[in-house]
Amino acid sequence: MQTAKRMNNLKTDIFTEMGKIVEEVRDKWEQIIDLGIGSPDRSPAEHVIKCLLDGVANPANYRYTSIRGLPELREAVANWYQRRFGVELNPETEIISLMGSQEGLALLPQVFLDPGDIALIPDPCYPIYRIATELAGGVVYPLPLTAENDFLPDFSRVDLQIADRAKLMILNYPNNPIACTAPPEFFEEVVNFARKHNIVVCHDAAYTELAFDGYRPSSFLEIPGAKEVGIEFHSLSKTYNFAGCRLAFAVGNPELIEALARLRSNTNYGVFTPIQLAGAAALNGPQDVVNENVLSYQRRRDILVDGLRALGWKIAKPKATMFVWAPIPDNYENSTDFAVDLIRRAGVVVIPGSAFGNLGDRYVRFGIVAPEEQLLEAIERIKNLHLFS
Numbered sequence: 001m002q003t004a005k006r007m008n009n010l011k012t013d014i015f016t017e018m019g020k021i022v023e024e025v026r027d028k029w030e031q032i033i034d035l036g037i038g039s040p041d042r043s044p045a046e047h048v049i050k051c052l053l054d055g056v057a058n059p060a061n062y063r064y065t066s067i068r069g070l071p072e073l074r075e076a077v078a079n080w081y082q083r084r085f086g087v088e089l090n091p092e093t094e095i096i097s098l099m100g101s102q103e104g105l106a107l108l109p110q111v112f113l114d115p116g117d118i119a120l121i122p123d124p125c126y127p128i129y130r131i132a133t134e135l136a137g138g139v140v141y142p143l144p145l146t147a148e149n150d151f152l153p154d155f156s157r158v159d160l161q162i163a164d165r166a167k168l169m170i171l172n173y174p175n176n177p178i179a180c181t182a183p184p185e186f187f188e189e190v191v192n193f194a195r196k197h198n199i200v201v202c203h204d205a206a207y208t209e210l211a212f213d214g215y216r217p218s219s220f221l222e223i224p225g226a227k228e229v230g231i232e233f234h235s236l237s238k239t240y241n242f243a244g245c246r247l248a249f250a251v252g253n254p255e256l257i258e259a260l261a262r263l264r265s266n267t268n269y270g271v272f273t274p275i276q277l278a279g280a281a282a283l284n285g286p287q288d289v290v291n292e293n294v295l296s297y298q299r300r301r302d303i304l305v306d307g308l309r310a311l312g313w314k315i316a317k318p319k320a321t322m323f324v325w326a327p328i329p330d331n332y333e334n335s336t337d338f339a340v341d342l343i344r345r346a347g348v349v350v351i352p353g354s355a356f357g358n359l360g361d362r363y364v365r366f367g368i369v370a371p372e373e374q375l376l377e378a379i380e381r382i383k384n385l386h387l388f389s
């Protein structure tokens with residue numbers, strides 16, 4: 001069987017690759033500590049599960065649903081954006097629900113790029129930005145995220161001709177995989193740059209609610225003029241431990257939302273009604289789960305980062321997300337060698353930074369998605385490797 005040429009650039013995903021190494025060593029370890037995929041290990045609130053159950057029990061809820069989403073959900077999204085960020089959204093025209101932000105991110109380049117068009121994509125980045133751009137026939141122009149520039153793109157270094165030709169830019173703060181954050185002034189710069197060069201901006205805001213020590217990340221749409229140039233994705237996956245239910249939304253510029261809705265209406269249907277109703281209940285109802293998530297991830301972050309620092313590992317303490325981005329020890333050739341070694345010699349799974357882009361290759365990403373005892377055990381096992389002594 002011959003697959004299309006566009007399939008040639010698609011590798012088996014990194015979680016499957018790491019899974020193969022895990023199988024090789026499974027017998028050696030009583031427990032493999034999996035800090036790989038960023039899948040929340042905590043549950044949604046009880047009232048959200050109850051709403052889902054009630055919705056599933058109602059025979060009227062099994063029809064196709066409209067592409068933009070139920071009015072109840074869009075209303076809930078608009079109210080949440082107003083409460084959380086002070087951003088006004090018109091539920092009719094400025095909001096669309098999605099089967100996870102991954103669905104929207106996968107469609108986005110097809111909406112805005114013709115073959116050969118340029119998209120400005122951070123390196124490293126959440127992989128779908130690059131993959132979806134290439135699947136649409138677009139050309140990725142990397143925006144390097146380096147420690148020297150606080151892991152923010154330096155727009156003054158983007159070639160002017162490239163900037164003028166670029167049609168789309170995707171950004172993500174708080175960031176996966178780097179776990180870094182962006183100040184509101186950076187978003188102002190983004191708006192100015194996008195206006196000047198006529199670039200559609202998509203800000204992927206999956207982690208705004210998982211922030212620590214009282215820090216409250218902003219929405220890109222808080223910046224005056226942002227709605228003229230872009231949209232923002234937000235997902236219920238991490239905020240409300242809803243990842244398997246597949247519910248997210250894109251909000252912002254009505255023309256861009258309309259274009260996304262048009263493509264989506266030709267390729268899909270709306271989200272299952274009970275999931276949308278449960279999502280609305282999550283957004284409207286008590287936010288205890290979100291607060292508990294924050295405290296739990298914050299404690300885990302402290303345990304992991306403090307524990308690894310005590311071994312001599314120089315690691316930044318992130319202000320947000322469910323990840324820790326750690327430089328690999330100097331004596332390793334690359335991030336894959338190091339991640340494979342961690343599985344083989346410590347039974348600990350992390351993701352090699354190269355999975356997120358070339359500039360990730362001297363880092364690995366820890367997901368703080370395991371209970372505290374497992375994080376302590378992981379530190380103990382890593383200690384025995386004497387990586388920094």
Ligand SMILES: Cc1ncc(COP(=O)(O)O)c(C=O)c1O
Nearest residue numbers: 100101102126176206235237248
């Ligand atoms: C930055 C970022 N964007 C989007 C997603 C996809 O989330 P969803 O479950 O809404 O598709 C993830 C999931 O890990 C992510 O880290």
